[in-house]
Amino acid sequence: MSGASTFLPRGTVYGTLLNFRREVDAWQPRMDKTPYNAAPKAPVLYVKPANTWTPSGGAIAVPARVPEVEIGATVAAVVGEDGEVAGYVLVNDLSIPHESFYRPPVKFKCLDGFFGLASGLRSAAEAGEPSQFRLTVKTNGAVVQTIDFAEMVRPAARLLADIGEFMTLRDGDWLLLGLDITADGRRPRAQVGDRIEISSPGFAILENSLVAETAA
Amino acid sequence: MKHARIILEGRTHDATEQDGRLKLADGRLVGFDAVTTWLPPLAPTSRARTILALGLNYADHAKELAFKAPEEPLVFIKGEGSLIGHRQKTIRPAGVTYMHYECELAIVVGKTARNVKRADAYDYIDGYTVANDYAIRDYLENWYRPNLRVKNRDTCTPIGPWFVDAEDVPNPMALALSTTVNGKVTQSGSTKDMIFDAPFLIEYFSSFMTLSQGDLILTGTPDGVVDCHPGDVIVTEIEGIGALVNTIA
Numbered sequence: 001m002s003g004a005s006t007f008l009p010r011g012t013v014y015g016t017l018l019n020f021r022r023e024v025d026a027w028q029p030r031m032d033k034t035p036y037n038a039a040p041k042a043p044v045l046y047v048k049p050a051n052t053w054t055p056s057g058g059a060i061a062v063p064a065r066v067p068e069v070e071i072g073a074t075v076a077a078v079v080g081e082d083g084e085v086a087g088y089v090l091v092n093d094l095s096i097p098h099e100s101f102y103r104p105p106v107k108f109k110c111l112d113g114f115f116g117l118a119s120g121l122r123s124a125a126e127a128g129e130p131s132q133f134r135l136t137v138k139t140n141g142a143v144v145q146t147i148d149f150a151e152m153v154r155p156a157a158r159l160l161a162d163i164g165e166f167m168t169l170r171d172g173d174w175l176l177l178g179l180d181i182t183a184d185g186r187r188p189r190a191q192v193g194d195r196i197e198i199s200s201p202g203f204a205i206l207e208n209s210l211v212a213e214t215a216a
Numbered sequence: 217m218k219h220a221r222i223i224l225e226g227r228t229h230d231a232t233e234q235d236g237r238l239k240l241a242d243g244r245l246v247g248f249d250a251v252t253t254w255l256p257p258l259a260p261t262s263r264a265r266t267i268l269a270l271g272l273n274y275a276d277h278a279k280e281l282a283f284k285a286p287e288e289p290l291v292f293i294k295g296e297g298s299l300i301g302h303r304q305k306t307i308r309p310a311g312v313t314y315m316h317y318e319c320e321l322a323i324v325v326g327k328t329a330r331n332v333k334r335a336d337a338y339d340y341i342d343g344y345t346v347a348n349d350y351a352i353r354d355y356l357e358n359w360y361r362p363n364l365r366v367k368n369r370d371t372c373t374p375i376g377p378w379f380v381d382a383e384d385v386p387n388p389m390a391l392a393l394s395t396t397v398n399g400k401v402t403q404s405g406s407t408k409d410m411i412f413d414a415p416f417l418i419e420y421f422s423s424f425m426t427l428s429q430g431d432l433i434l435t436g437t438p439d440g441v442v443d444c445h446p447g448d449v450i451v452t453e454i455e456g457i458g459a460l461v462n463t464i465a
Contacts, residue, residue, distance in 0.1 A: 012264045012295040017360060036358045044359040045368070047293035049266035051426040063424075104292035104360045106268070110425050112330075166355070166365045170297045 006055050007119050010172030013053075013076065015093055015109075016159060017044040017101060019178025021151045026185055027101075035102045043154065043162050046105055048093060048176075052115035056206045060094065060113040061213040062192050069114075069210065070095040070187040073137045073147060073198045075130065076174040077156060078121050083169070085160070087121035088130065090198050090206040093176055097189070116196070118206040126202065130156040130177060137188060138197040144188040147180045154178075218378035218458070219343075221301075223253040230259075233378065254302035257345055257379040258324065261430040267294040267373075268421060269320075269349055271362055273411050273436025289412050289420055292360070294349075294434075298368050302377035305465040306350055307370070308446055314353040315444050315464075318437035319395045319452035321388065321407050322347040322375060323414055329427040337415035340427070343382045346460040347434045348374045348452040350444075375432075378458040385456055389413050392455040393438065397448055405438030407454070 018024050018040060031039040054060050062069060072093030080086030094114040098105060127133075133149040154162060156177055160169070169175055181187055190196055190210055198206040218233035224246060231238040237245045258265070271290040272283055300306070308315050326342030350372040355365040385391075388407060395403035407413075412420065417433055444450060444464045453459040 008263065010264075012297065014295065014364075038357070040357050040359045040363075042355065042357070042363070042365045044357065045364040046360055047266075047295060049293055049425070050263040050428065051266065053263075101359050102361060103290060104362075106291050106293060107424060110293070112424075112426050167295070167368050168297055168370050173295070173297070 007117070008053055008055070009117070009174050011079070011170055011174065013048040013115065013174040013176070014169070015046045015048055015176040016178045017046065019153050019159065020180035021153055023179075023181045024153055026181065042166065043159060045163070046109060048115040049110055051112050052110055054113045054116050054208055056116065056119045056204070056208065058113070058116070059209050059211045060116065062210050063111070063213045066096050068097070068189040068191045070097050071137060071139070071145070071190055071196055072179040072187060073135050073145065074176050074179050075133055075135070075149070076117070076176050077130070077160070079169045079171060079173045079175070081171045083171070085124045085156070087123045088127050088133075088203070089121045089174070090118040090135070090200060090203050091176060092116035092196060092198055092206055092208060093179060097186075116206050116208040118204040120204045122203050133200055135198060135200045139188065139190050139194045145180070145182050149177065151180065152178060217381050217384065220257050220377055220379070221255040222251045223255065224251055228255065254304070254377055256299045256301050256375045257377060258375075258430060261428070265296050266427070266431040267296065267434065268432065269294050269367070269434040270412070270417070270436035274405065274409050274438040275411055276405070276409065276439035286411070289417065292362055292364075292367060294364075294368050294373060298370065298373040300371050300374050302374065303461050304371070304374060305463050306372055306374060308444065308464050309352060312352050312354040313443075316351055316353070316441035317395055317444060317450050317452060318349040318351060318441060319393055319403055319454070320347045320349050320434045320437050321391065321393065321454055321457070323417070323433040323435065324379060325427045325429060325431040325433070326382070327429055329418060329422040332418050332422040334415045334419045337418035338382065340418055341382050341414065342429070343380050344385055344388060344457050345375055345379050346452055346454050346458050348450065348460055348462055349434050349437065374460055374462040376458065376460055380457050391457065394453050395440065396451045397442060397444060402442050403438065403440030405440070407435070409438060410435060
């Protein structure tokens, strides 16, 4: 990556809901109940719009009304000109914690700055098969989560194929491969003052700090 | 003024409407039928355009779909890849039973908007266009509903033909809105019946996210959606903004 310009997505950033086994298993008893009434069949996606993007090293402002945020560590597959995956980037899909997946999560996931992204991509050729990825998530230097991408419900190739059935991921679009939960049944939380670090061997590290939003 | 973006003789042009023709930047006047391709009438943005789309924003449509009117906006975000221009084809997937148009007033944001108050909201609107936010109901699932398999398909969001400057739309909250299928009126309403109107939406979204120049807000559709089949010509029209023509393939 050139040092002169900040590394940012050229296209749209899509996220994937419920793509790790532990979270799907945790949701299983509720899937047949109202309002869901059935397990999801096709990939369920959402968008992290441009106002959410924060490069590594940048501070992420948290509104005073939000006591803590969910850390959403994952890997983004970056689509290249040929429509194939050009490489992968470590990202942090921050959310205001929310219990329901019934309605689109715009007010929980699309706050300014709520998407941290590392400073460069690891080429697909070098990165190899995404199911081999292992991520370590730390807050203030302490490990709070490790993520094993062998636990994906839809491995990357299958996820891309299933999405391709209904929409085209274009040159420059990013696709997040999914967020996992920890053994306590939720994603790690963080609050103002915390430094969040996401790393994986061979990848550019992602590091952001949470700061209090200054009053408008 | 009404602005378009078109492809003519292999090149992309910005154009304005003048006496039923298109005036190009180089001064040429061309007829609408000479246009090779009508593109979405929007200037490119440096980062991906945010496209906010409202569901259930007209009380009658909410009722039609057996929902009570929402207490806050029901919104999802679409990708720019779903947009196509005027006079293009939209694909109906094989084997589906219910695909319907949604005629919607689209707000184009004019400048960076954060914590904008309702009273100032119109200062942040650059203009308007017409969007047809097709839905394929067969694919509805109750996970982040409406899920993107229903709402973010290639070719399924025609937009245009015109971007109309805000100054030429004195009251965007009282515009007649209609859809015809093969010439027969199937949907008619008025933007005055929106549950959450344009100033409200600017205030609401900018209270938690920064809107940027070129971002879009598709404001929902009223009652009167019907199934569309290959070969059908769908015209979604909003008074003073334009008539957006689309054909189902």
